[in-house]
Amino acid sequence: MTTSPFDLDLLTQLTETSGVPGYEDRIRELVVREFEDSVDRVRTDAMGNVVGTLEGDSDYSVAVAAHMDEIGFMVRNVRGDDGFGFVELDALGGWDARVLKAQRVTIHTEDGDLPGVIGSPPPHTLDEEEREKTPEVEDVAVDVGLPYEEASERISRGDLVTMDQTTERVGETITGKALDDRVCLFAMLEAARRLEAPDVTIHFCATVQEEVGLRGANALGVDVDPDLAIALDVTIANDVPGFEDGEHVTDLGGGAAIKLKDSSVITNPKVHRRLKAVADAEGIDYQLEIMPAGGTDTAGFQNTAGAKPVGAISIPTRYLHTVTETAHVDDIAAAIDLLEAFLATEDGDHEYTL
Incomplete structure (x- = not known):
């Protein structure tokens, strides 16, 4: 059985804490607390978004987004x-x-x-x-x-x-409510904690109201105005009885998912190719995500920040929008590793213009 390589207690606290769209107060307090020792400055805005900024050596900036709200x-x-x-x-x-x-x-x-x-x-x-x-x-x-x-x-x-649901370890998986998107919020916080002295400025954005129309990301796309945006969210894993292979979208245990498209966005090809190259270089397991329905904060930044390159890392999750959402511990770890490696090697010189 796989051993959990991360802070399960923090993930449990994030998933079990309540925070619906527009009322993310309790989660926001946890995020601000976790950012205090890992970023250079933290701010919130009038909508309730939280931005933890890690200053780099250049003016080039990257926004990383994961949403705080649950349905x-x-x-x-x-x-x-x-x-x-x-x-x-x-x-x-x-x-x-x-x-x-x-x-x-x-x-x-x-x-x-x-x-x-x-x-x-x-x-x-x-x-x-x-x-x-x-x-x-x-x-x-x-x-x-x-x-x-x-x-x-x-x-x-x-x-x-x-x-009302607890978060539990079940075999090689974690199950509970609000893994959408607290498991990705957790991945972002973990990557922020691990990174030191990046070449570029990184804005770690914990967004609000994603579940009701990507509203927090739309606002932050204007306020943060990054040169590159990477969103983190869960994705469909229909790798259960009753579905054909082509309907799986992703499979639990197959690694972090690099998004190619969903119904709201087509990611920049140069961005997802670099994500793949980083994963290959670091030996990080990954799979490609082509999601037929559903949108993420990726589109929020692309729609409001102008013609900016966007990409996304997803965590395969079964039973989305239920109280038994389920993700594999290895996929969670791979998403953290991939995000950290991608940001650590981003120097602002990669050409993403098509």
Whole structure:
């Protein structure tokens, strides 16, 4: 069995901490704390993005981006009458409501966190139409185990809701909630900690609101204005029963994924070729990612920073946008190693113009 080569405690803390789009406060505190000893200066902006800058010897700058937010919910209503209260939700990010049944959640109120459960009626009590109905987030009701009067006093419209799940080592993998994108945020923090005296200035960007339209990266593309941008995110790994080889996108244990495209971006060919060359030179396992759907912060920087070269390193992950997202420890380690090696060898003289 593979031995985890990195700080599993920090990864666990990052994945288990809550932070939905626009309300990344708890994660932001952790990121600022981790940056304190590894970069030259740290700043935040009005949206909540965090930028930790490591000064280089030249004016050439590289932005590295990983997003802090996880998909979650906002309370839109507390319903009930004389009986128990139930909480109705509005989605923050892309949810498949089929995965929500029989899950535990945490409601973040002004007076503290409240536990809740998303119930699932016994199947033998449902008629055929009910069993075949495609669920929607709007149909979900969170049972908080409190009388309506008390629930409506303690829970308010606009309170935030996140899934409740621990992070666990399972064989050679790590599984839990919010690996999207906390595992890549972790990889960025680890690379920042390892790097010393780079030739170019590096802006490590922990972005907000990626799950609702790459909004943090769009803003930072203007504010940071890098010469080169590298994004970090998870990618699809459908290497499980029920999928053909061509549908896998990536495979767990195959190494870090070097992105060629997703639905939001086609990466600069010279950038992804240099990523491959660095991986080959350093003996780092990698695979190529061609993702048919989904966007990442890569596009956010390309769309707003002008005609700048962009690339991306991804971590293959099974069961995306569920509470059992799963990544291989070797792929996580490879992504950290590749990012570190790429940045350590970036001198500003590589020609990325096409």
